[in-house]
Amino acid sequence: MKTxxxxxxxxxxxxxxxxxxxxxxxxxxxSGVHDVRAGRLIEIEHEPGLSKADLESxxxxxxxxxxIENFEIEQx
Amino acid sequence: MKTxxxxxxxxxxxxxxxxxxxxxxxxxxxSGVHDVRAGRLIEIEHEPGLSKADLESxxxxxxxxxxIENFEIEQx
Numbered sequence: 001m002k003t004x005x006x007x008x009x010x011x012x013x014x015x016x017x018x019x020x021x022x023x024x025x026x027x028x029x030x031s032g033v034h035d036v037r038a039g040r041l042i043e044i045e046h047e048p049g050l051s052k053a054d055l056e057s058x059x060x061x062x063x064x065x066x067x068i069e070n071f072e073i074e075q076x
Numbered sequence: 077m078k079t080x081x082x083x084x085x086x087x088x089x090x091x092x093x094x095x096x097x098x099x100x101x102x103x104x105x106x107s108g109v110h111d112v113r114a115g116r117l118i119e120i121e122h123e124p125g126l127s128k129a130d131l132e133s134x135x136x137x138x139x140x141x142x143x144i145e146n147f148e149i150e151q152x
Binding site: 006021 | 111
């Protein structure tokens with residue numbers, strides 16, 4: 001079983017990586033982009049028995065910094 | 077309009093970051109995890125007029141290294 005975890009910066013937290021990507025996109029000549037935010041994607045291949053509570057616990061303890069980041073769990 | 081781009085390593089490409097996360101998850105006492113792969117998530121806020129072809133072009137030119145990475149575009 002495969003689960004995807006998305007870790008994104010909270011609103012209001014500065015994102016220099018996203019800013020750099022935005023700048024580079026404009027440098028390539030694309031217009032119409034208002035904002036870019038960079039985050040992390042973690043794909044976990046696990047046994048079906050692993051509970052959502054366990055996955056949430058992994059996120060809060062290890063995968064996301066809850067002070068500045070949010071996470072989202074998407075089970076396939 | 078918001079589009080999410082997922083950049084993941086191709087199958088067979090070594091992923092030391094994923095391996096380190098996997099190791100740390102086991103160190104926390106969670107069992108049942110077979111594999112972890114780390115990737116990037118890029119959220120783009122743009123005008124509705126920006127085409128899928130433009131987004132693909134951004135990915136191949138800038139956001140993903142096509143030699144070792146795949147990308148996926150998810151339009152909300």
